[in-house]
Amino acid sequence: METIIKEINDRLEKIITTTIKKGDVQDAMLYSVMAGGKRLRPLLLINTLRSYGVDYHPYLDAACAIEMIHTYSLIHDDLPGMDNDDLRRGKPTCHKQFDEATAILAGDALLNESMNVILRMNINNDLKIHLLQILYKASGMNGMIYGQQQDMYFEKHQATLEELQDIHHYKTGCLIAAPLAMAGAICAPADQEKLSDLGFTLGLAFQIQDDILDVTSDTETLGKPVGSDIENHKSTYVSLLGIEKARAYEEQLFQSCLEKVYGLTFNHGLMIEMINKVMKRVN
């Protein structure tokens, strides 16, 4: 897994340093993309392809494009006009390290260039269109951005458990389901629905983990300030269910992920390894 993460990182660095014009915005894009995430989304695409016995190298750039979209969403989410966060992955957020205008443009540019990365891929145009359709539906106003909107709305209003599920289905789930659905589109169209469903369950488990870590971890381990949900008056699984029930629900969802993996006809080992790794994450 570490070799693949290095491949993803090298490719991301190469995309940003060699395909676009130099300047502050490029520096800011590189800073945020290379700040060291878990690369969960690109790994989901790559490891699903591997589980089907497919060489992932022709699709590495699609994996990088998803990570670029994820990074843009974090940069904009951290802005003073949004969550106003100073720390991300243990480092100053983009607008703290550079300035607000540069961070706005760096986010815009990552979204825009993610498209260009896929458009340049050496795959047939029908598949390219299919991958673009999955990804930009997931990241847009019927996906992640809608989730962001609902998340903001429920900072000022009390959310029910159902509304909270809805927020996270869109805000977190869509961009975790997308790499799985994209892998399906590439090599197993008949499994695309099941793969996407696995992604949404994993996304929800991941989000509940986030809510739990926000109250049980410390800033150094988490790489961002703990307790920010409480400060932002966010409804979370912990605030709605209490810590014990949230933990039980998280455990139940991860078990459901494992079952869904075994329900697919591919080599299970890699995906089980990935889910176990996510289950044990501390940040």
Place this chain on the structure above:
Amino acid sequence: METIIKEINDRLEKIITTTIKKGDVQDAMLYSVMAGGKRLRPLLLINTLRSYGVDYHPYLDAACAIEMIHTYSLIHDDLPGMDNDDLRRGKPTCHKQFDEATAILAGDALLNESMNVILRMNINNDLKIHLLQILYKASGMNGMIYGQQQDMYFEKHQATLEELQDIHHYKTGCLIAAPLAMAGAICAPADQEKLSDLGFTLGLAFQIQDDILDVTSDTETLGKPVGSDIENHKSTYVSLLGIEKARAYEEQLFQSCLEKVYGLTFNHGLMIEMINKVMKRVN
């Protein structure tokens, strides 16, 4: 021309009201898109197709996608972290009418959804990819966003005339050349270069006009505060050349546009009409 502008407006309204989820962000997108621009960029695509005798209806959505990108760039440009403008097209800017977070997301969503609009078009996939390649190169870090970065940089540094041309080539020129190049890709591939070149000349003329209007117009006519360039310490054609020479340069560029139109083998009337209309604009 008015009928076509109405068609563009109706289609933009329909795209935003029927293809995405409801909420503040959708309201903000609709507010900014329908705040009433000149629709220069979509008209350039449509009228170029008409000049070649091609029915523009199958390509109306591509024209709308360009306007959505233009609108997103204005929303983000007006943000407190960027130019901090309160007024645009005679109305409160998006973040003034809604709030900053909603404006950030509305801009993001317009960029993302512009992609989905083109992806949904009923044209063959090869042409779709070609149009996407032209558009997202023009709007990204080798195009408009790079121009934005340079524009910001030269608020703090004195620009030479050459550097100013470079800023505007990217910031304004790319997204005015794109619809012309896209029309070329659709119906006259051999003319694509010439059409793009016409667009860059028109973009530069348009920008010099902007600089002149900023010092000669009034806020009511212009729909945004006059004198903002001076306030933001921007290098402009007026500040570098003086008003008389800037006017002469603008006139020269518009003449060059007319010559370039006559250098193309299509029906010239519509494009001449468009350029004359731009020449006489007061806002």
